[in-house]
Amino acid sequence: MVQATPFLLVLFLALGAHGLAVKKCSLTGRWVNDLGSNMTITSVNANGVFAGSYYTAVSAHSTATNESPPQGSHQKGPNQKNQPTFGFTVNWSFSDSITVFTGQCFVDDDGKEVLKTMWLLRSRVENIKNDWKATRVGTNVFTRLQSQE
Ligand code: BTN
DSSP states (O other): OTTHHHHHHHHHHHHHHHHHHSOOOOOOEEEEETTOOEEEEEEEOTTSEEEEEEEOSOOSSOSOOOOBOEEEEEOOSTTOOSSOEEEEEEEOTTSSOEEEEEEEEEEOTTSOEEEEEEEEEEOOOSSGGGGGGSEEEEEEEEEEOGGGO
C-alpha cells in the first residue's frame, strides 16, 4: 500500500492535468457554415440564453437576404461538461419562414471548435392541403471565422 501511494498520486495528477487541458467549446463569436452563411452570437447570459445575428447565404423564397435574429440557449445544468448541446430559432426578417436549429458545440481533434447542427425550415403555405410540403430538413456545420482567432 505504501509503495502504491506515489504511483496513485502521479496518476491522479496526470488525470487532473489532462482534465484541465480539455478545451471548452464556446458559442460566443462569429461563425460561418458550409453554405457560406454567417452567424454572430454576441451575448450568452448566465442561464445559457443567447442572441445575435444571422446572414443566410441562401434562401428558398427570396433573392434579398437581410440580417435575421437567432434566439436560443445552450445547456447549463450540472450535467453540462465542455461540449454543450444547444438550440436556436431564426425568425427570418425577409420571408414568412422560421428555422429551428439544434446541435452540439464540439472541439475536434485539431482543437478547433465546430458546431454540428440539424435544422427544420418551416415555410408558410396558403392552405392546409399544402402542409405536406412546408418543411425542409437539413444539416449545417459551423466553424469559427478565421479573422476572429
Ligand atoms: C427562407 O428561405 O425563407 C429563409 C432562409 C432560410 C435559410 C436556410 S435555414 C437552413 C439553411 N442554413 C442556412 O444557413 N441557410 C439555409
